[in-house]
Amino acid sequence: METIWLYQFRLIVIGDSTVGKSCLIRRFTEGRFAQVSDPTVGVDFFSRLVEIEPGKRIKLQIWDTAGQERFRSITRAYYRNSVGGLLLFDITNRRSFQNVHNWLEEAQSHVQPHSIVFLLVGHKCDLEAQRQVTQQEAEKLAGAYGMRYVETSARDAINVEKAFVDLTRDIFELVRSGDIKIQDGWEGVKSGFVPNTVHSSEEVTKGGRQCFC
């Protein structure tokens, strides 16, 4: 059965190779952690429903991208049709943090005339002993670009739900206030089917994948 949702948001997940993009998404959509994850070649897709307020469900269409730099020629085609993005770096890999700036520039130059609401994610926060990027400097960088910052761990299921839900809420507010408008030919935000009768929440979870985190 087609589940009922208010809006569909298309999100893109970007960041260097091996920062854990696919693992974070799998934890969020499937509630499990894979020790070994194949490198993403091109783009991959995931989907999950989130309830941001009682009765208000948003369908997230999540596009996972290859981290290798040369794939940007392929993945940049997906920026334009995304309303939001998670920009990941690995807190144990300083270089992935230094590349955040490049990822943002790349995204901004290919998203015109739209803009993407980004969330900066410091991933693998369970590996505190190997940390190479402090929370303060990451927060500072995020602030400079007007992003929120959150630290997550797919392994220990820390803040995974929060990262996606916070971003979804922010976008929802922008849609509600009219700062982000639904447009024909743009896939970033789509209006869903809203029935007259309110369905029970049981029914809603039936179709989508359940999350256990």
Next chain:
Amino acid sequence: MTVMTWQEGDIQAKYESIDKDTPIPTDRQIEVDIPRCHQYDELLSSPQGHVKFRRVLKAWVVSHPDLVYWQGLDSLCAPFLYLNFNNEALAYACMSAFIPKYLYNFFLKDNSHVIQEYLTVFSQMIAFHDPELSNHLNEIGFIPDLYAIPWFLTMFTHVFPLHKIFHLWDTLLLGNSSFPFCIGVAILQQLRDRLLANGFNECILLFSDLPEIDIERCVRESINLFCWTPKSATYRQHAQPPKTAGDNGFGKTATYYSSDYQDMSKTDLSREPLALCDLKAEVSPRISAEDLIDLCELSLAGPTKRTRAGKPKIVAVDIRSAEDFSRGHISGSVNIPFGTVFSPDGELVQCPATGILQNSRGRVIVVICHAMKSAAMFAAHLVKVNFSRVCILDGGINKLKSTGLLTVPSPQI
């Protein structure tokens, strides 16, 4: 898998001469990809396997300065390494011979023109073999760019486990470089019911975690699709250019199906390069005049007695006006002027000509006109109403004028 024209000694010497030790910028990426590549396998996940993996990949990168390491090359390397685990040089040589044949220029730093052309030809193959599926996928915007890049960039090594890859490749290696298109269509057809029943979201999710594919069936169906595909229909201007004599890496006697279209000598009747935007605008593939002549068994000496077995059945549909048709046409072609069978909204109207078309269902339908635009539009209309195996004659009727193959009906007495 053997590399026929190379001597074993040459391979060893060549491999040994390649510097696999000096650090290169690609090292980091190779380093992170290997421990994630086919690691369910005992050999490939062993420490020794990782060392060999690294050396073969590095040797390939270093010895191909015009190409670069793309993620996915690790998966492509896996079957070669597995099969030649104790002979790295041979693994390297096989991979080096495989890539130019099936993945020519896929690993260029900027490969977008190669990939875009490849995916467009693939779209045309879907429309050619399965119009209903093609119509549905286009309607929901589920284009090959979204799911087929890992299929082709890695020749399916990123999507299947090793035992399935071997099964698939055993057949792939017997076909020419257009065989992968047929594998792609066969995979789609195995998921056909689910694809047809679903919208965009469900379809992308289906492919993000590809369901179990019956590989034996996939191989069988790919072969059938391949036999129904006119050779020139998969022409690509960015495919490997014709090999010069003595440079034949897969030195075998070419048969009709194993030889590559672009390896055959080029004549005025061959296909001509087409700009990507024009290629993209056409739903159905073009075929060359050569192919048409061959498939219709036209020749100045009259129809040959012996029909070659295994050739697809074909019908040539000439959509020019009856007047133009009477001035000269291909022997055996049927005249169905554009306006007679389609209503302005693209529906098939009831008339004798429609009957001819309906009776031709299942055959290869070659649309012939003098203007390519009209032919392409007519073909697109046919696809829309679910006619399969529709293609158009590249260059139109004019291509055939110089051949002396056009017939003029004798005047009535």
